[in-house]
Amino acid sequence: MRLSSTGLDLLKRRTGLTLDARQDPAGLWFIGYGHYGDVHAGMTITQAEAEAKLEHEIGRHETQLAGMLEVPVSQGQWDALLLLVFDYGLIRVRSSILIRHVNAGAIDRAAEEFLKWIQVRGRPDMQMARRRAIEREMFLQGSQFA
Numbered sequence: 614m615r616l617s618s619t620g621l622d623l624l625k626r627r628t629g630l631t632l633d634a635r636q637d638p639a640g641l642w643f644i645g646y647g648h649y650g651d652v653h654a655g656m657t658i659t660q661a662e663a664e665a666k667l668e669h670e671i672g673r674h675e676t677q678l679a680g681m682l683e684v685p686v687s688q689g690q691w692d693a694l695l696l697l698v699f700d701y702g703l704i705r706v707r708s709s710i711l712i713r714h715v716n717a718g719a720i721d722r723a724a725e726e727f728l729k730w731i732q733v734r735g736r737p738d739m740q741m742a743r744r745r746a747i748e749r750e751m752f753l754q755g756s757q758f759a
Contacts, residue, residue, distance in 0.1 A: 614679065616671050620692030620751075624699060625667075627744065633657050639734065647699070671695075677703045683716040690715070693727065693752035700744065701730060724752050 616624070628647035634656040636642055642652040645663030648670065658666070678695055681703075686694070694715070698706050706712060711730075714723035727749040731741040 614686070614688070614691045615675060616695055617688050617692050620696060621671075623692075623747070624671075624696060627696075630660065630663055632660065632663065670699075674698050674703070677707075681707050681712055681716075684718060686715065689751045689754060690720075693748040696744070696748055696751075697727070697730060700741070720753070724749050727752060 625646055630646060631644055634642050634644045634652050634654060641649055642654065642656070643649050644652045644656055644658055644666075646667040648663070648666045674695055678691070678698055682694075694706070694712075697711075709726070711723050711726035714720075714726060727745045728742075730745050731737050733741055
């Protein structure tokens with residue numbers, strides 16, 4: 614399964630495009646659409662390079678997410694889960710109660726778990742709370758969301 618155009622648009626709007634390397638609040642360098650890792654001070658990229666980096670990361674996350682799921686999911690569920698992986702990482706999501714509920718077919722219980730993933734550096738964050746509310750709706754209603 615692939616991230617839908619709706620999910621991709623949401624991901625891009627959330628992260629924004631940064632062609633010059635910047636530091637996040639934790640001091641980590643990022644560039645493009647929230648690309649971390651091989652980024653350093655003074656680094657610049659083109660929009661095409663940012664798109665390529667994002668496409669590579671999406672593919673990597675899709676492969677990882679597919680390996681976590683033991684049941685089929687809808688496009689909206691896939692998109693919501695993939696967006697969560699982008700924010701919190703594979704390791705945290707893979708071992709989560711949310712994934713256990715998805716794999717058990719407990720969709721309503723899984724949807725409620727999204728609302729618990731709102732912390733940044735150990736504190737509740739309003740931006741993350743808004744993201745999770747949108748993802749919860751995607752998860753429950755397919756790809757139609759506000």
